[in-house]
Amino acid sequence: MEIRTPRLRLRHARPEDLEALHAVLSDPRATEWWSTPPHASLEKTQVWLDGMLAGNAEGSDDFVIERDGRVIGKAGFYRLPDVGYILHPDHWGQGLASEAVGAAIAHVFAARALDELTADVDPANHASIRLLEKLGFTRTGCAEKTWNVGGEWKDSFFYSLTRQAWNARIEGSSARP
Numbered sequence: 001m002e003i004r005t006p007r008l009r010l011r012h013a014r015p016e017d018l019e020a021l022h023a024v025l026s027d028p029r030a031t032e033w034w035s036t037p038p039h040a041s042l043e044k045t046q047v048w049l050d051g052m053l054a055g056n057a058e059g060s061d062d063f064v065i066e067r068d069g070r071v072i073g074k075a076g077f078y079r080l081p082d083v084g085y086i087l088h089p090d091h092w093g094q095g096l097a098s099e100a101v102g103a104a105i106a107h108v109f110a111a112r113a114l115d116e117l118t119a120d121v122d123p124a125n126h127a128s129i130r131l132l133e134k135l136g137f138t139r140t141g142c143a144e145k146t147w148n149v150g151g152e153w154k155d156s157f158f159y160s161l162t163r164q165a166w167n168a169r170i171e172g173s174s175a176r177p
Contacts, residue, residue, distance in 0.1 A: 020071035
């Protein structure tokens with residue numbers, strides 16, 4: 001499975017992606033809002049990658065992100081309908097996360113009989129909130145102390161994107177001159 005965008009290639013993970021994914025998952029800037037602390041060892045990333053590889057065999061909608069042939073992150077759905085994404089900080093601020101997550105969403109709505117996708121984001125993660133809202137997600141709720149990451153409790157904003165809202169967004173953007 002492969003998805004191409006103007007600047008990116010999204011594909012299923014491969015065993016040889018280990019070092020590139022470790023570069024992302026061991027970076028404290030990248031994992032500040034992630035569901036685990038930075039990976040302290042290659043072995044920790046190997047366990048994480050093994051989960052992605054197992055999902056591939058089941059027809060996963062979770063993808064690594066490649067730019068110019070180099071893995072720079074991941075975007076997709078480890079467990080439907082929840083979207084997740086992480087990008088190496090060297091690639092922040094260029095619209096790449098939006099491009100990758102948008103492509104993964106389009107794929108899922110085209111390939112799966114789902115009417116709604118969801119996201120869980122830390123209220124302090126303003127960049128991720130902007131990304132989700134740009135893609136058409138709306139906030140549906142919040143909760144305190146939903147994630148314990150490295151001994152620190154994190155809160156959550158919950159977001160939802162319906163197929164109807166996604167289609168209206170796509171139709172609206174294609175109607176613009």
